Amino acid sequence: MPLTADAADTETDVADLVTLARAGDRQAFVSLVSTHYDFVYRTAYRWCGNRSDAEDVAQEVSIKLAAAIAAFDGRSKFSSWLYRITLNAVRDMQRARARRGRHVTALAEVSPQSAPPEQEDAAATRQLWAAVRALPDKQRDAVLLVYAEDLTxxxxxxxxxxxxxxxxxxxxxxxKTLRGFL
Known part of the structure; x- marks a missing residue:
């Protein structure tokens, strides 16, 4: 019987799903992926900054998870392990783009004279997160995990x-770096 999203949120239920998925239970694996897909997408979106790339990363993570679930040893929480897989998938995508010479930067330009204050705030927020995404990997990861994901x-x-x-x-x-950007 598949678990509901609410029931699968507890660590015990996730641990049970992981154990079953590692043993080859396809339904448990499907439940695990469907329960965590939004989490992976949201995390990827914060790192990538656009929906298309976040969807690509989430799908890639789902595929990688099928092969990697057997290697999960339970020493860390499943969500921490899944964060790592997601961040690695984002980095892999970014490295592949850099090798091909493509750089994706999407900043909407809003004219301060004609934009209402809420649009100016939204533009400033987009600009800030774009600057965060431009930080070196470790700095970007730390900022996004602590401030965007609200982790300790x-x-x-x-x-x-x-x-x-x-x-x-x-x-x-x-x-220090962001002060220079902004």
């Missing part, structure tokens, strides 16, 4: 595979 420095450190102090340092460096 400790949780971000677990996902990034480093110490909590290192996350704090990356955020400090990112702030």
């Amino acid at each position: 420095h400790a949780a971000a450190a677990e996902i990034m595979g480093c110490r909590e102090a290192t996350v704090s340092w990356h955020i400090f460096e990112a702030r």
Whole structure:
């Protein structure tokens, strides 16, 4: 019997799904992917900045998850492990684009004279997140995990595979860099 999205949110239910999926239960794997697809898409969107790339990454992660689920050893939370797979998929896509010489930057230009204040705020927010996406990988990841995903420095450190102090340092460096951009 498939779990509902609400029931699958608990760590115990996710752990049960992972165990069943690792053992080859296709229905458990489908439930695991469908439960976490929006999470993967949302995470990819924050890193990529556009829907098309986020959809490509989410689909890629779903495919990679089929092969990688057997390697999940349970030492970290499934969501932390899934973050890593998603971030690696985003980086792979970005590296492939860079090799092909394509750079995707989408900033809507809004004229301050004619735009209402809420559009100016939206444009400033888009500009800020575009600047965050331009940061070096580790700084970008730390900022997005802590500020966009609202994770603690400790949780971000677990996902990034480093110490909590290192996350704090990356955020400090990112702030210095962003001051120069903005």
